[in-house]
Amino acid sequence: MTTNILLSGVGGQGIITASRVLAEAAMLSGFHVKKSEIHGMSQRGGSVESHVRFSPDGLVFSPTIPFGEVDVLMGFELLEALRAIPNTKPDALVLVEDRVIVPSSVTCGPFEYPADVLDQLYASGRNVRVVDAFKIACSLGEPRAANIVLLGAASSSLVIDAQAWEGAIRRAVKAKALDVNLKAFEAGVAAGRSG
Amino acid sequence: MSEKAILSGNEAVARGAWEAGATFGSGYPGTPSSEILPALTALGDCYTEWAPNEKCALESAAGASLAGARCLVTMKHVGLNVAADPFFTLSYVGVNGGLVLLDADDPAMHSSQNEQDNRHFARAAKVPVLEPSDSQEAKDFTRLAFEISEQFDTPVMVRTLTRVAHSEGLVELGERTVPTRECGPVRDARKYVMIPAYARARRVFMQERTAKLTAFAEETEINRIEPGSPDIGIITSSVAYQYAREAAPEASFLKLGMTWPLPPGKIRQFAGSVKKLYVVEELDPYLRDQVLALGLAVEELPESLQIGELSPERVAAGLRGGDVAPASNDLPPRPPVLCAGCPHRGVFITLRKLKAFVTGDIGCYTLGTLAPLSALDTCLCMGAGIGEAHGIEMACGEKGKTVAVIGDSTFVHSGITGLVNIAYNGGSSVVVILDNGTTAMTGGQEHPGTGVTLSGRPGRLLDIPGICRAAGIPNVVTVDPRNLEQVESTLKQALESPEAWVIVARCPCILKARPDAFPRVIDEDKCIRCQVCVRIGCPAISTEATDDPRKPQPRIDPVLCTGCNLCAQVCPVSAIGEMEGGACEV
Numbered sequence: 001m002t003t004n005i006l007l008s009g010v011g012g013q014g015i016i017t018a019s020r021v022l023a024e025a026a027m028l029s030g031f032h033v034k035k036s037e038i039h040g041m042s043q044r045g046g047s048v049e050s051h052v053r054f055s056p057d058g059l060v061f062s063p064t065i066p067f068g069e070v071d072v073l074m075g076f077e078l079l080e081a082l083r084a085i086p087n088t089k090p091d092a093l094v095l096v097e098d099r100v101i102v103p104s105s106v107t108c109g110p111f112e113y114p115a116d117v118l119d120q121l122y123a124s125g126r127n128v129r130v131v132d133a134f135k136i137a138c139s140l141g142e143p144r145a146a147n148i149v150l151l152g153a154a155s156s157s158l159v160i161d162a163q164a165w166e167g168a169i170r171r172a173v174k175a176k177a178l179d180v181n182l183k184a185f186e187a188g189v190a191a192g193r194s195g
Numbered sequence: 196m197s198e199k200a201i202l203s204g205n206e207a208v209a210r211g212a213w214e215a216g217a218t219f220g221s222g223y224p225g226t227p228s229s230e231i232l233p234a235l236t237a238l239g240d241c242y243t244e245w246a247p248n249e250k251c252a253l254e255s256a257a258g259a260s261l262a263g264a265r266c267l268v269t270m271k272h273v274g275l276n277v278a279a280d281p282f283f284t285l286s287y288v289g290v291n292g293g294l295v296l297l298d299a300d301d302p303a304m305h306s307s308q309n310e311q312d313n314r315h316f317a318r319a320a321k322v323p324v325l326e327p328s329d330s331q332e333a334k335d336f337t338r339l340a341f342e343i344s345e346q347f348d349t350p351v352m353v354r355t356l357t358r359v360a361h362s363e364g365l366v367e368l369g370e371r372t373v374p375t376r377e378c379g380p381v382r383d384a385r386k387y388v389m390i391p392a393y394a395r396a397r398r399v400f401m402q403e404r405t406a407k408l409t410a411f412a413e414e415t416e417i418n419r420i421e422p423g424s425p426d427i428g429i430i431t432s433s434v435a436y437q438y439a440r441e442a443a444p445e446a447s448f449l450k451l452g453m454t455w456p457l458p459p460g461k462i463r464q465f466a467g468s469v470k471k472l473y474v475v476e477e478l479d480p481y482l483r484d485q486v487l488a489l490g491l492a493v494e495e496l497p498e499s500l501q502i503g504e505l506s507p508e509r510v511a512a513g514l515r516g517g518d519v520a521p522a523s524n525d526l527p528p529r530p531p532v533l534c535a536g537c538p539h540r541g542v543f544i545t546l547r548k549l550k551a552f553v554t555g556d557i558g559c560y561t562l563g564t565l566a567p568l569s570a571l572d573t574c575l576c577m578g579a580g581i582g583e584a585h586g587i588e589m590a591c592g593e594k595g596k597t598v599a600v601i602g603d604s605t606f607v608h609s610g611i612t613g614l615v616n617i618a619y620n621g622g623s624s625v626v627v628i629l630d631n632g633t634t635a636m637t638g639g640q641e642h643p644g645t646g647v648t649l650s651g652r653p654g655r656l657l658d659i660p661g662i663c664r665a666a667g668i669p670n671v672v673t674v675d676p677r678n679l680e681q682v683e684s685t686l687k688q689a690l691e692s693p694e695a696w697v698i699v700a701r702c703p704c705i706l707k708a709r710p711d712a713f714p715r716v717i718d719e720d721k722c723i724r725c726q727v728c729v730r731i732g733c734p735a736i737s738t739e740a741t742d743d744p745r746k747p748q749p750r751i752d753p754v755l756c757t758g759c760n761l762c763a764q765v766c767p768v769s770a771i772g773e774m775e776g777g778a779c780e781v
Contacts, residue, residue, distance in 0.1 A: 010529065012755075023363060027201050034329070035201070036362035039305070044706075045734040046531035061440040063329070063362030066507040067519070083526050101752070102737030103529035107729055108567040111527030143754050 002055040003158070004065040008084040009076025010101045012044040014147030017172055018074070019050035021151060024168035026054035029160045036063040045104070047080060056159075072157060073126075074150055076133075077101050078117040085124050094128045095154050095192075096121060097146065129153075129192075136187050142177075145184035152188020202366045204359040207330040208297055209234035210366065211337025212267040215293070216373035217241050219259035221252040223608065224637035225271030226306040227360035228299035232269055233640075236650050240371065245642055245649045248577070248608040249274035253281045253296065260294040261387060263376040265341050269297040272311040273576060277609065279316070282350075284389050286320045287397040289348035291381055292374075293341035296322075299355045302477050303504040306636070308557065308574060310502070312478035317352045317455050321401050323408050324352045324455040325417070326433040330364040336417065336452060338369075343411070347404055354454075356477055358434045358504060409456045417452025420465055427514070428469025430462065430486060432476060435505055439475045442511035457485055466491045473514060477505050533562050535735040536709070536757030538702035539629050541676035542600065543570040544731055544765070545683045551598045551690065552587070556580035556610075558602035559636040560629050567730045571600070578609030584624040585617050596690060598625045604634035604642045607657060611666070617695050618667030625689040625696045626668075628659060629676070631704040639707055663697040676700040679764045705757055712758025713773045715751050721770035724748055728762040728771065736762060 005022065009015045016037055023035040031054040039048040053060045070088040075081025075096035088094065098118070105111045114120065121128045133149035148169065155165055165185065173181045202210060209231050212220065220235045220243040222228070236243045246252035249270040256266040270278060275298055282296070298316075301307040317324040325340050327333040333355065340351040385393045412418055424445045431439050432451040439448070449465040451457070466472050466486075473494050474483040479501060486493055499518040500509060512519045533540050543563040546553050547570040555561055555571035556579065564571035573583050584599035601610045606628050617624055634640040641647045646656030663671045670692065674681050682700065689696035714735075717728075724746040729736055735755035738747035751762070753774055763771040 011531075012534075020363075023201050027199070027365060032365060033201065034362060034364045036358060038361075044532070044534040045529075047529040060364075061437045062507045063358055063364065063434065063437065064506055066441060079526060080529070083524070086522060086524075101734075101755075103527050104532050104565070104567075104732060104734065105527045105530060107737050108732060109527075113527060 001057070002053050002060055003072075004070050005052045005072045005074065005154070005158075006065060006070045006084055006087055007050040007052070007074045007076070008080045009048055010080060011039060011046045011048045013048070013076045014144060015048045015050050015076060018147040018151045019052050021148070021165070021168045021172045022052050023054075024171055025160045025164040026052070028164035028167050031056055032058070032060055034060045034063045038064070047083070049084070072154060074154055076147065076150065079103070079113065082114070082117050082120055085121065085126065088126055090125060092126045093157050094121060094126045095131055095150060096128065097133045097150055098130050099134050131188070131191050133188065133191075136191060137184055140180055140183055140187065142180045142184070145181055148181045148184040149188035149191065152185040153192030155185075155189055156192045198368045199365050200368060201363050202330045202334070203230065203361060203363045204327070204330050204333040204355055205230040205361070206234045207333035207366050208337045208353065208355070209238060210368065211334040212265075212295065212341070213238040213241060214334070214369045214371050215265060215338045215341040216371060217265040217267050217341070218373070219256060219264040219266040220244070220269070221246050221255050221266070222269030223247070223249045223252055223274055224634050224640040225274045225299070226637050227301060227355070227357045228269045228271045228297060229637040229640065231267075231297060232649060235267065243649050245640060247643060249278040250281060253278040253285065256294055257281060257285055257288070260290045260292045262291070262380050263378050264292040265374065266292060266294045267297060267337075268294070270299070271307065272298060272300045272313050273307060273309065275313055275316055277577065282316070282322070283320045285350050286322050287389055287394055287401060288387055290344050290350060292376060293344035294350045295337060295340045295344060296350055296352050297337070297355065298352055299357070299360050300478065301357050303357070305357055308576065310478060312481055313352070313354060314454055314481045315479065317354070321405060322350050322352050322455070323347070323453065324354050325452055326354050326454050327359060327452070328433050328436045328450070329359065329362070330366050332452065333359060334366050339417070347408055347411070349404060349408075354433070356434055405456055409458065412453050412456055412458040413460050415453060418458050418461055419450050420461070421448040421450060423447040425468060426470050428465060428472045430465065430472065430474045430482060432482065435475045435477045435510070438505050438507045438510040441507040443514055451482065454482060457482070459489055462486060462489060463491070475510055475513070530565060531562055532565070532732060532734050533559065533568070534705050535733050535755045536705040536759040538631055538676045538700070538705065538759070539563065540568070540731060540733065541679055541682055541761055542627055542629060542700050543568040544761070545679060545686055546570040546598060546600075548683070549686060549690065551686070554580040554583040554587070554597055554599045556599070556601040556605050558605050560600060560602055563600070565732075567732045577605050578613055581610050581613030581617065581624070581626055584626070585613065585620070585622045588622055588624050589620070596623060596625070598627060598686070598690070600627045600629055602635070603628060603630040603632065603644045603659060604640070606659065607643050611662065614663060614668065614697070615666045623693055623695045625686070625698065627698045627700055630659060630699050630701040631707070633704045633707050635704045635706065639704065660697070660699050668697050669694045670696040671699070672696075673699040673701050676702050677759055677761065679761065705759070709757055710759070713775065714753040714756035714758055715760065715762060715771050716753070716774040717749055717751055718770045718772060719748060721768055722749065723768055723770070725767065727765050727767060731761055731765060733762060
């Protein structure tokens, strides 16, 4: 059985780093794993997706998740979570950060940011849970660690060893940011349990 | 058990070259190939460098190969257009030390100006092509490519696609083995001097080489039959293989790792063993046409599958005779934008204000074409903006006075010759070099204008204003693009002048040097909600609805804001100031 996790958000939110940690942790837990990032030409501000797939038995073929097969969606921004919803299984777990980043098509274009994104997410019938990752990261003094908070919240739903997570974080983040990221992960685990 | 690691396709190519004992690597950054040379540099024991462009990179590698080194050259698909001249003749010359050209194609144009299937290029140049389908094969095939190169005296192309280059998977690591070959130039004019008399002999050699490579293609394990149901057979390569395995797990497969030259015997044998034969590949019907040319019957797939990236569901639909419609919803799109605090924004705001005709170029500043900046009128290929500006002016005279914008890395890549052309032929275009001290779009690589080499050592710093003066441009000035007044007065002067100008707009990329500045904040009592700050297109500025639908309230996101102060400069009522404290205080 392949587990399919989709991380969706905005360039600059640390999605690539979070998916890197996730893939490394899956490898350290002994799974076959593939990961694929999809982003456009800008480094900041555009939509970013990362697909992570791992399997305990046999090979993962496609590096991207087939449409409608996502088991866990991690949404780093409300609109991007809503955009990704059609990709998920009907009973998927959706962890979403309650944060709005307004796209240029709204600020300077004809579009409107939907007012009821959370309602639409709940109406999708998926198992939707809101995680205050950004606020938690701010309380730790590092708003950029929100990505690892959200990952911590997702961890309790994934069959990955606790030591594997720590090992993967150690590999993926710089030494001076390690401490705050480990704390962010723990805070995320706690938030995931209480959420 | 051997050590395993999760590597991207790009990291795996670097690892393969390293294990093969490569001692020379060169290239020019281009998404999706940009991460290979930094990864090879990090592995050590191999001299690597960024070249000003792909032609220079391949020519240097031709020399290093002649001297006996195993060489890796990396570029994206459009980079091979730049290097096409040496590429075609290098196929005649062949190699001494193995020479592998890594070409990364970009289906769906995630960050490219065209969709180009470079297998045609390799076939036209008679250079063998290997197509890995994941990270493990990216490493193995790169290693194998060096052996093929030396065994058959030919450069070898390893062709990846965005999904191979930028996806990651488990890779078994191997040891590095360096061939024992003495380094030194080899004198052999008949092999290395392609005057027609010598080239004619090499042309015959190439024909014999192709025959030998075809025999190799028949027996190599990387062209393998994976037997399954005899009802459906799929010939496929690269990442299309992975999608097809997922879409039709029951099928029989001919998985081609080497796609030029093809193995006709193996293809015929496979075709004879299945009832229905399909060819599944990304981009052009390159394999399909060659299979048809063997006189075999191939099931038709919808032509729409030739556009963009494939996926498991698109391949599954294709095998049923259809395609998947692109997902559509009424959600607001999130197009790419210049970063908050990007120094190029100041130049684009001013160009829009002056209503200048702007010939653009390739880099993240190409985003200056999108609303609300809407300040870029052309984008063709690297360096083309300067040539286009000159052409417009020469065709239209005074009415054609145009502004070309080009990044610092692109200027070095292929802008210099265009500038020499303007000076030599007496043009009066205005060229703005958007100098942010890096190759920003591809992730911030060094180049001659940054004065730092790929390995981080100081290199000779290219004096960009100096080279413009030396080319013969009479007016060369440097401005700070964050100072809107300075940018505007300089641009006006240049546009009114009968001479050619180069304006170097110099300020570091915001991702490279974030200034120590507090975020800006809007004083909502003073704000008249005129939307002027909104129209600078900064992603940190958004709006909130008010009673008047034409006058929403602008807001600045303190986490995204870098304090560049452009919005404060355009505000007519001085309602924008500094926020004390920082992003986490809100």
